[in-house]
Amino acid sequence: MNRIKIKYLKGVLIPLFFITSLSFNFLFSQEEQILTGKKLFNTHCAACHKVKKKAIGPAMRGVSEKYDREWLYSWIKNSASMIKSGDPQAVAIWEEYNRTAMNAFPQLSNVDIDNILAYADYIPPVPVVAQSLPVSSGGENTGNYNDLILIALVLVFLILTAMLILVKRTLIRIASASGVKIVSEKKPKDNIALSILSAFAKNQFLVISSVILLMLSSGYYVYAWMMQVGIDEGYMPVQPIHYSHKIHSGANKIECKYCHSSARVSKHSGIPSLNVCMNCHKNIAEYNGEEDLENGYDRDFYTNEIKKLYAAVGWDEDNQVYTGKTQPVKWVRIHNLPDHVYFNHAQHVEVANIECQKCHGPVEEMEIMYQYSPLTMGWCINCHRESNIDLKGNEYYKKIHEELSKKYGVEKLTVAQMGGLECGKCHY
Template sequence: MKKVLNRHQIATVLGISLFVTLLFSAPLSAQEAAEPAAAETETASQASDESAGDPAKGKQLFNQNCAACHALNRKMTGPALANVESRLAEEEGLGKDWLYAWIKNSPAMIASGDAYANEIYNEYNQAAMTAFPTLSNEDIDNILAYTSAPPPAPPQTTAVPTGGETGTGGGSGISNDLILGALVLVFGILVVMLFLVNSTLKRIAEASGVVIEKEKTEKRTPIWKAFAQNQFLVLVSVIFLMLVAAYYAYGWMMQVGVDQGYAPVQPIHYSHKIHAGDNKIECKYCHSSARVSKHSGIPSLNVCMNCHKSIYEYKGNPEGPSPEDLANGYTNEFYTKEIKKLYKAVGWDETNQRYTGETQPVEWVRIHNLPDFAYFNHSQHVSVAGIECQTCHGPVEEMEIMYQYSPLTMGWCINCHRETNVKVEGNEYYEKIHEELSKKYGVDQLTAAQLGGLECGKCHY
């Protein structure tokens, strides 16, 4: 006689599974007790030992008045200022009174014949430091407190809860992983029980002499064979596929020469998002020839060095890079490496703050490129028409990598000429034409198309 599981055995299996489920879903709170207090004790231990100044206020004053020429731990236009007060006291025997006088009126200190003042003056190419008579002694104390403060500790990454843990009080919660594991275990037990019940019923049927007949399946014609035998469907399908292929072939051929979305990798990564977006640098500061020339021009590296003589590293936003930037590798270290590429190309020795003369050309990759038979003048659109750069180039202030925003096709230009009104105020030439067109045709607005902007010879010469 075949062995059949009875209800007592099934109850035993369920009891074991319930015990295992409760065992794995027990609250785990031992690891969460020590973490919250660590950050508080660390910040509490950073109380300032400088009774004469406030480092927080000093940092703000340093960034406003000193950061253009000085850094804390490296030489720039001026010397490094980390622990400058203690270094002067130990090496030169100079106190705060000397620093007060030097910062407020350095040219007077040099003219008075002060030995150390003239030593600094001669060391840094005989360029006197800018005088700051508006800074009070308290302001200077705050700056000195900032320069002598220890560097901030790097932020420690904390694990992000997976969603099931609660952050209130000292109690513990059940994580989603435990709940999911328990559900998977219960589901597995149910599957095992179904197999056991099925096998038990089959054994009972065999013992009782019950015969279970298998369903008979009819042979059906395969769908591909039925389709091939229907000539009408075959003809319609062939015509449909030919029309679809012609449509996509025509669309592909019409895109030849249209580079919308083209975003090449440049030899030096330049972020329009940081320069034009975060720092609000005007487009025509770098592309100055767009005001007076046919071409917008590629800015020379000397334009970059106007700022990057002092900006030698990227510190980013105070709250840190966004998750999207981290996913793409756009960290502070990445941008700082790109600045070093600029120094190498222009031949800048950042240690000695001078040009070496050893330059390397930067092979920029052109993005916007019109056909040779198409004429376009930047100054006519920028200076005369007053069109913003974003009209054609898109929201460049949001672009991390510059790409071609508009299709730059003939139809796109013609639509712009048809829809753009010419600014006639203050221009006697346009005002006279507008007056004559209004009398003859009743024109309310004067567009570029009405001025001949659709004539072939305007753009194709």
């Protein structure tokens, strides 16, 4: 019996082994092909083509079925000459994509192109994912969830206090019914308090000193309260599109001045117009970076915010064209000086070479932008008193600078010594 079994197994196993090893070999070579294809695709094609979606050019998946392989070879290697020679298919696709010229890739061999097309047609097996838990659903939901818990807690505590009061009452009732006298402890206490109070009232020194103390401390609080009127430190409004400085200038290290380009040349730092957003987001339609699930900022949340941008700027993602239907975005201005103050960004950014972070704080760590500095006059003047001026490369004013240095007896002039405290500098 055993022998027969082994024989039988041998007969099946050996061919099976060959078949699996062959198919494994085949799979492996295909995998390699896809990997090299991906590399080539990312370096040569990805600037204009996406695998699944239409971009500058058509989506790459399905191209190999639509066109003849030989035609594709010659198209990718030199599309312009094919259009010139009047190939009907070539002209048709050229017209379809607004006569956008595709770069020629003579450096790609036929094998390279095969690899790229294999990568484009490769559909990765869908990973088996457990049913997504409801915990990670949406940003607003988690916020609501917290609120619900808080409300429930308050309710529970209210019920508890009500129950305690009821229990106390019934206990008193039971006690009185069974003839137990409840000794109230209030009266002697009141007497003690009264006697302390009258003793206090009789001591004139104590009364006067405590009144002074009371006035001083209340004065302190009133002063502190008055000093914060009109100061918006920590002001953190909700913006119409959730823009994360933490992602853009923190993780991706985009320079502040890329978007706030007018800070270099004008009084205002400027809220970037949406075409600046579209310089990158025409290409980046989905968020796939880090998530902050604690605050409910998951990938879907961020992707949804990009869609809001598309809606405002009128970008049709599927057809990759602007529809012309635009809508202004009502950004909420955070930093706002009173009307009677003049402040110029260009002077501080370009001439003084001050880092944006000096006044605006660690913006690259802010998920939601807020006002970091108080922006009070005292705060401005303090910096003008402490900051030295870079006098290098300023031949025109050399003599004046030397005389001023002699007058104040210092080597380095501060902004204040240059007249940076004069009223007319900022108020006119």
